[in-house]
Amino acid sequence: MPSWLKEGRGSLCGANVSLLLREMGITKPLLVAGERTKNVFFARTGMRLPVFDAFHPNPDLQDCVAGAALYQEKDCDGLISVGGGSAMDTAKGIKALLMTNIAHVRANQLPPEGNVPHLAIPGTAGTGAETTAVAVLYEDGQKLSVDHPALLPDGVLLDGSLLDTLPEYHRKSCAMDALAQGIESWWAKKATPGSRIHAERAIRGVLDNLTAYMQGDRKAQDEMLHAAYESGAAILTTRTTAAHAMSYQITKKLGAAHGHACMLTLPHLWAHLAAQAEYQPMLTELAHILDGEKPMDGAVLLKGLLAVLELDKIPMPDDATLDMLAASVNPERLGNHPEALTMAQLRAIYVQAFTPMTDTERAEAIAAWEQYGK
Known part of the structure; x- marks a missing residue:
């Protein structure tokens, strides 16, 4: 520090x-x-x-x-x-x-x-x-x-x-970067009890203050700045995982800001882990930080957050671009992710990230976000 x-x-x-x-x-x-x-x-x-x-x-x-x-x-x-x-x-x-x-x-x-x-x-x-x-x-x-x-x-x-004069999209994207760093640090292979303290502070700091922050509340801005500081302290120990590794070409080729690009894949990476029994205890513990109870609850909440912020809709790239995205991911960064991911799995996660939610899925996800903190 x-x-x-x-x-x-x-x-x-x-x-x-x-x-x-x-x-x-x-x-x-x-x-x-x-x-x-x-x-x-x-x-x-x-x-x-x-x-x-x-x-x-x-x-x-x-x-x-x-x-x-x-x-x-x-x-x-x-x-x-x-x-x-x-x-x-x-x-x-x-x-x-x-x-x-x-x-x-x-x-x-x-x-x-x-x-x-x-x-x-x-x-x-x-x-x-x-x-x-x-x-x-x-x-x-x-x-x-x-x-x-x-x-x-x-x-x-x-x-x-x-932060008083930050444009709205930058507020959203930067907040998503801090949140992604907190979550990725928490589940990273290199996580320690100390790094998880910083990661939890980052996650709660973003989620607790996001609504007021987007409305320009000054106290929330101070808290959000500290949450970002905590997210950096967390990844100082652990570094990031797959969501960050998958984000760079989304920014370069599709124009989404960095934090936005990270959060596009993060719910689907969470869901991919939650489908495997060995990661469910860890994700249940992490979901509790997001006021959830079950392994999948965090993924649903994050999808709702993207929907409320209107960050969930980016057109599906063509097949060549999807292939390029999957091939571009840095294997070294992937090595810190809880599970090993093949290129085929990476491509499938990109497809899921660019696939719009159904009306029912969207409503359920937004409801999950709206229940946070209540």
Whole structure:
């Protein structure tokens, strides 16, 4: 977990940031942020810092090369990232390149420690990247995950007011990402009693606050931001499983945002596990966190949640695209899923994810979601 944490609405201010920077030993940080978030940062803190904002929504390794060059040119001694996962992953990539050369970054071979302290300030409630040690980057269109303990941000500042202007679809998708991370972490092969505490906090935090959050309730925004933080803390230990592994090409080829793409397959992955006796005790325990009683209850509730959020309808891809989706799934990520999945099973789960529910199924699923917390 990060060594320093400051949390609370309005906590993004000059006094708090200055205090955190002093505690982290940073005197001249490089700010990594997009156009909107850098302006918010400057307005809230009154600071003037060198800025790196030339990164893509899916950060490219070469973006990080440019950022590292600017860091050295400006003689910086630390990083501040403000925004969503793109800004935080870019900052982590910059740190990796300051620790070693690009070939070692590609090979995920970083030295044990790096003297580049990093303060992360999330502007979305979803990825939990502020509490993970992974930088998701791209090179020549291919995904590159740089995973190393030294990439864990040293400090985190959580301010729910940064979510005030998030568009509706981003609110939905980011919340689904945090929820998916919580569920996947809970059932992951690498789960521990400690990681499951964080995972349960993430799951309950999202579900308890989602309705109010979507209505713009400020307290719910603060709680949702903390739930995302907890989801990141959970996957810091366990990493993700099949829903995340299956999501990347849905985003790339079909345009669904990352969290939305994860949640499309998650209910069907749950149902696939629930059909097998060996996983039913585990899923019964997990269903209790979602106020369910039986192994399948969680899958039904998640389908209802997708329906209420109007995230359940994406047209069925053609056969060639379905084949590509199934073939694209990273076997290493699948290795952390509770069961081994064949390519034929993956393809069948994609088909189920894109198949509309019947009117009866939809009504039952929505009813299950509406009963949550009652």
